[in-house]
Amino acid sequence: MEITHVTDTVWMLRFPVGQAYAVRIPDGFALVDCGWAGYEKPILDALAGLGASGPTDLREILITHCHKDHYGSAAALAAATGARILAGAADAPVISGAQPLPDPVLADWEIPLYEANAPQVPPAPAVPVDRELSDGDTLDWGEPARILHVPGHTHGSVALHLPDSGVLFTGDTIANVGQLMPGVFNLEPARMADAFRKQAALDVETACFGHGDPLTTGAGAALRAAARTLT
Template identity: 70%
Template sequence: MDITHVTPDIRMLRFAVGQAYAVRLPDGWALVDTGIAGSEGDILDALAGLGCAPGDLREIVLTHSHGDHTGSAAALAAATGARVLAGAADAPVIRGEAPEPPPVLLDFEVPLHASITPHVPPAPPSPVHRELVDGDTLDWGQEARIVHVPGHTAGSVAVHLPAAKALFTGDTIASHEGAAILGIFNVDRERSIASFRRQAALDIETACFGHGDPIVQGAGDALRATAANLR
C-alpha cells in the first residue's frame, strides 16, 4: 500500500483498487473510507507508522456503500473501537440489510465495470453507528461538514473541512491526469452532475478523491472548470 502526504494533517492510503484517507485529529485520527475487504492489516500498519495506536482511531466515515470503500470497515471497527459513520440512505446496504443498487452504466463504462468488479470482493456487513444527513457536523478539532452528494449512490456524502479548505469527495468526483472529472458507475447521472456542481461551489484548495491523485492546490478552480462543461 502506498502512503502519500497530502497536507500536514492528511495522508492518502492507496490500495490496488481505490484509496482511503487518514486525518489527524487533536486527540487521535479519523479515517475516510477503508478500501476493499482484507485491507485492515495494511491500514493498521500505516496508522501505526503515523503514531496512531488502534485505540486512537476515533471515527471512520464511509463516503458511500461500494465495497472498495466499505470492505474493511467492520474489521477496523472491531479492532479499534472506532465509530462508523455513513450516509443515511446507504446505511442499510453497508449493514447488509439491503442489496446494493446497480449503477446505470454508459457504453464506455461497461467494459471498465466488467474489468474492475472481479477485483472487489464483497464487503462484510459493517455497523453504522451514526447515519449522516446533509448539514451534519463532526468535531475533528475543526468543523467537518457533511454534504449529501447523491448520484453515485443514493447516500453518498462528502466531508468538507472549511477551515482547512479541504474536501473528501468519495466517488462523486475523481481525477485523471491532474483534472477533476465526474465519477463513473453512477446510479443517477443527473443527480451526480448536480452534486458535482454543489461541491464545485465550495471554497476549497485541496480535494481528495476516491480514485485518482488529490488536487492539493487550486482544487476549487479545477472543480469549477469541469463543472462548467458537464452535461
C-alpha cells in the first residue's frame, strides 16, 4: 500500500480505488476513512511503520460517508484495535447495516465510469457506529477537530476541519482528478455545489480528498477559485 507523508501529522494511505488518511493524535492515531474490506493488516502495518506501538494505538476511525470503498475495513479494524467508529448521523444506519445504501443518481457521462469501477470494490461488512456526528461537532485530536455536515454525495457525508493545522478532509464531496471538482456518483447531485462552497470558505492550507492527490499548499485559495466556476 502506498503511503504518502502529507503534513507533520497526516499520511495518505492509497488503495486500488480511493484513499484514507492516518492522523497522529496525542495518544496514538486516528483514521479518516479506512479503505476496502480486507485491508486491515496493511493499515495496521502502516501505522506500526509510523510509530504505533500496537493495534490499540488506533483510537478512532472517522468515516466520511457510507460508501464501501471508505469503510470496508472498519469492522475488522474495530475488532482488532477497539477503535471507536464515528460517522455522520444520516449515514450511520447504512454503515451499521440497518438500512441499505440508496443507489446514486447518475448523469449519463457517469454511467460507464460507475459500471467500470463499482464492481471492483468488495462488500463492506457492517459495523456499529459509536458516535453519530452532526454539523459543528468537535473531536479532541490534540486540537479541536470540527465536523461539517456536507450532504450531497451521501445524505450524511461529513468533512473534517483542523483549524489550528489548516487541514481539511473532504471525503468524496470534493475530488482532485485533473481539476478540483465535486465528487461523482452522488445521491443528491443538486446539493454538491453547496457542499463544495461550504468547504471552500474555510481558511485551510492543506486539503485531503477521497480521490486525487492532496493539496499541501494554498488549498483554500485553490478551492475558492474552483468554487467560483460552479453553477
